[in-house]
Amino acid sequence: MSQAATAAGTVLAAGALVWRRVRGEVEVLLVERTQHRDISLPKGKLDPGETLPECAVRELEEETGLAVVLGAPLGHSEYRLPDGRDKVVYYWQAEATEAALAAASFSPNDEILALHWASLDDARSACTYRHDVAIVERFEERLGAGHETTFPIVALRHAKAANPFSWDGDDASRALTERGRAQALSVAPGIAAYAPSRVATSDAVRCRETVAPLESVLGVAAKATAELSQESPVDPRAAIEARIAKAVLKRRGTVLCSHAPVIPEIVTAVVHATSAAETERTHRASMLHTAEFTVLHVSAGERPALVALETHGPPHR
Known part of the structure; x- marks a missing residue:
């Protein structure tokens, strides 16, 4: 995983599948974007001078109010933007601890309209884009193997x-x-x-x-x-x-x-x-x-x- 190895002109972004346990069941965090009104995993574009993991943590806090620690990477998604450029988004799994949840603060804004916690089944159905579903499914495999933490x-x-x-x-x-x-x-x-x-x-x-x-x-x-x-x-x-x-x-x-x-x-x-x-x-x-x-x-x-x-x-x- 290296931004240096990515083709020139490609838009790089990073995000995370944030998860928590509620009464023994795992839930993942989805965001509803204000302008597009789509449901996806939280993510954002790389700023100049940032590493990908640094970007993921910053974007998570900006979009959701949650300060998270990155766990293992979940791979990346690639797709074409309307302007013809390629976009590559890297994802990690990240547990929302009780302390992080207690300290988090979120208000609807011009970028994110709402946050939604969903079961894995509901998350697969709710995600607007297939590439987000693929990340959810990779995490589900990790969870099944006992490697979520x-x-x-x-x-x-x-x-x-x-x-x-x-x-x-x-x-x-x-x-x-x-x-x-x-x-x-x-x-x-x-x-x-x-x-x-x-x-x-x-x-x-x-x-x-x-x-x-x-x-x-x-x-x-x-x-x-x-x-x-x-x-x-x-x-x-x-x-x-x-x-x-x-x-x-x-x-x-x-x-x-x-x-x-x-x-x-x-x-x-x-x-x-x-x-x-x-x-x-x-x-x-x-x-x-x-x-x-x-x-x-x-x-x-x-x-x-x-x-x-x-x-x-x-x-x-």
Whole structure:
């Protein structure tokens, strides 16, 4: 999933299937638009400088008043707009917690006329567009598998750092460039959309500087460790496996920021901790450019399972 890979001129948007339980039954949130008078899932267009997950959270709050945390992605829909442009909308599942519902405030406006909570059966009937029905059906499959609630393990590669061949100092002291600092700022809200509760980073300066904006957004202090460094004096694999296994056991959303050679070890550790299979997709998800991050969504159910994964990077400005 990457806006950078989308054809020029394509309109990008993001939204979520928001769900809740009422007396044991699952309901999903639909919006009735004021001008079109259609029924759909909440979504909105990407703003300049936004990542897709950041857009989804912002649009959900603007349209419904709900502040949500993104769960696993549900795929995307594609269709042609009346002006001939293509539109691609990315969706996530997102639980409306009791706290979020209590804090939410909605009033009809020029964009959204009303909010409707509906059972899955009623939502399929109510949605105006077939592509929304397809998203509802994908979520129903997740629900049937017991994967409606997930937590994130995020592998983040550090942002652009100073050239090692012209840097006057050891490699671990290399700082971010101006471009790198902009990258770190731009991806922080996207990672925060998944509300991880822990941040761990290599003790290299470029990694610590990469997570600094994320620390501010989350209000979480990062823990720097040589275990995540590419210059670790020992093989980091055992330490990374143990760290990931603990995060999975405790169902703890965690960000791990490191270097290109270490990122595959992080992804592999999540695969092992969830008894998943290593595939070409998990391999690609570990081959990150500077400031890119892969979110591995693990089921919070009785048996942890790798439900989905997605990769994002700094948006074009």
